Amino acid sequence: MPEKNQTKETKSAKKEPKTKKTLSKEDLKEPKDDNWIDEIVSKKEKTIAKEKISDAPIRSIPGIGPAVAEKLMSAGYLTLTSVAHASPMELVEFCEIGEQTANKIISTARSQVGIGFKKASEILNLREKVSKIPTGSKALDSLLMGGIETKSITELSGEFRTGKSQICFQLCVNTALDKKHGGLESGVIFIDTEGTFRPERIIDMCGRFGKDVDTEQVLNRINVGRAYNSDHQMLLVLESPKIITENNVKLIVIDSLTSHFRAEYTGKGTILERQQKLNKFLHQLLRLADVYDLAIVVTNQVQTKPDVLIGESTTPIGGNIVAHSCTTRIFLRKGKGDKRIARVIDSPSIPETEAIFRITKIGIEDVDSS
Ligand SMILES: Nc1ncnc2c1ncn2[C@@H]1O[C@H](COP(=O)(O)OP(=O)(O)O)[C@@H](O)[C@H]1O
Numbered sequence: 532m533p534e535k536n537q538t539k540e541t542k543s544a545k546k547e548p549k550t551k552k553t554l555s556k557e558d559l560k561e562p563k564d565d566n567w568i569d570e571i572v573s574k575k576e577k578t579i580a581k582e583k584i585s586d587a588p589i590r591s592i593p594g595i596g597p598a599v600a601e602k603l604m605s606a607g608y609l610t611l612t613s614v615a616h617a618s619p620m621e622l623v624e625f626c627e628i629g630e631q632t633a634n635k636i637i638s639t640a641r642s643q644v645g646i647g648f649k650k651a652s653e654i655l656n657l658r659e660k661v662s663k664i665p666t667g668s669k670a671l672d673s674l675l676m677g678g679i680e681t682k683s684i685t686e687l688s689g690e691f692r693t694g695k696s697q698i699c700f701q702l703c704v705n706t707a708l709d710k711k712h713g714g715l716e717s718g719v720i721f722i723d724t725e726g727t728f729r730p731e732r733i734i735d736m737c738g739r740f741g742k743d744v745d746t747e748q749v750l751n752r753i754n755v756g757r758a759y760n761s762d763h764q765m766l767l768v769l770e771s772p773k774i775i776t777e778n779n780v781k782l783i784v785i786d787s788l789t790s791h792f793r794a795e796y797t798g799k800g801t802i803l804e805r806q807q808k809l810n811k812f813l814h815q816l817l818r819l820a821d822v823y824d825l826a827i828v829v830t831n832q833v834q835t836k837p838d839v840l841i842g843e844s845t846t847p848i849g850g851n852i853v854a855h856s857c858t859t860r861i862f863l864r865k866g867k868g869d870k871r872i873a874r875v876i877d878s879p880s881i882p883e884t885e886a887i888f889r890i891t892k893i894g895i896e897d898v899d900s901s
């Protein structure tokens with residue numbers, strides 16, 4: 532009964548203001564049920580002897596009271612390193628503490644962790660631990676040097692029907708699939724802001740991996756949260772650590788990152804507030820990627836550049852905030868028929884090159900696959 536569901540969804544979407552009212556700003560700042568933080572911290576504390584000082588929990592920074600520790604943890608700063616790498620203004624903004632306190636905490640954390648230089652070989656070792664999720668197309672994988680990376684945010688931007696959601700579905704399947712079928716055998720969180728998640732497509736995409744794929748299990752590894760407004764979207768991410776630990780989540784999809792923000796903050800005078808909120812949201816995502824070693828994939832719409840007459844006339848939404856927070860940015864455009872072109876527009880290690888792939892019934896494929 533897809534029609535019935537549709538009506539239900541439209542109805543609840545109309546109730547939006549009500550949902551908005553119940554989610555006060557206070558809820559977002561200080562989540563009351565943050566047992567998950569204690570769970571993570573106590574787990575970390577138990578294993579601390581085996582771990583490096585850089586992974587030590589916030590509570591072990593000398594001179595930090597429980598109230599400040601709580602504020603830091605609520606904002607996602609769980610380890611000494613995360614504080615040592617933070618800027619004072621970041622802590623002031625996200626943890627609501629004074630600038631003096633922020634400076635003191637950061638310098639103590641830095642002296643404990645011993646911030647300084649690392650050998651390139653050490654960094655290479657850490658880089659080798661980053662996992663990659665294959666996209667389904669060899670051309671796209673090779674463009675991305677193996678696939679979508681954990682510990683970072685990848686942005687898929689492009690016009691309507693360029694394949695942003697389809698790539699996300701394929702990544703869900705490739706993460707949830709058993710290892711014997713080439714998957715990561717891991718959980719997924721899918722935050723659906725536009726009501727476009729389609730489990731039928733997940734089933735379609737499982738088809739190419741053979742008849743013995745446990746489709747039911749793949750579906751059960753994907754945890755879908757339908758976000759009805761930007762506050763709700765942020766709240767779902769705040770609640771995700773529990774699901775992440777219980778389901779060994781390796782991929783979080785936000786499809787789309789900007790649609791609610793764009794719809795809710797329309798006037799020129801609201802841009803600053805929108806950007807601050809978007810910044811906070813991306814910041815939370817980056818913390819999750821780092822702490823839990825998982826991949827974050829966000830989709831983004833594009834807007835027309837008014838001043839461009841020659842060349843690419845559209846640009847992803849979100850300005851510098853999104854541009855700086857996403858480690859790898861992929862721009863998608865339509866080709867002939869089912870073909871799509873992906874171009875890396877920003878990456879620390881991939882040249883600005885293109886790959887062509889296809890979207891078919893069974894998912895993301897290479898052009899010459901049939
Ligand atoms: N079952 C299917 N079989 C083949 N192609 C499909 C199927 N479902 C969707 N597509 C393709 O995916 C496109 C939509 O891509 P999508 O990722 O939803 O776009 P968007 O970039 O707006 O998220 C459609 O235009 C169609 O070409």
Ligand SMILES: [Mg+2]
Nearest residue numbers: 695696727786
């Ligand atoms: Mg879409």
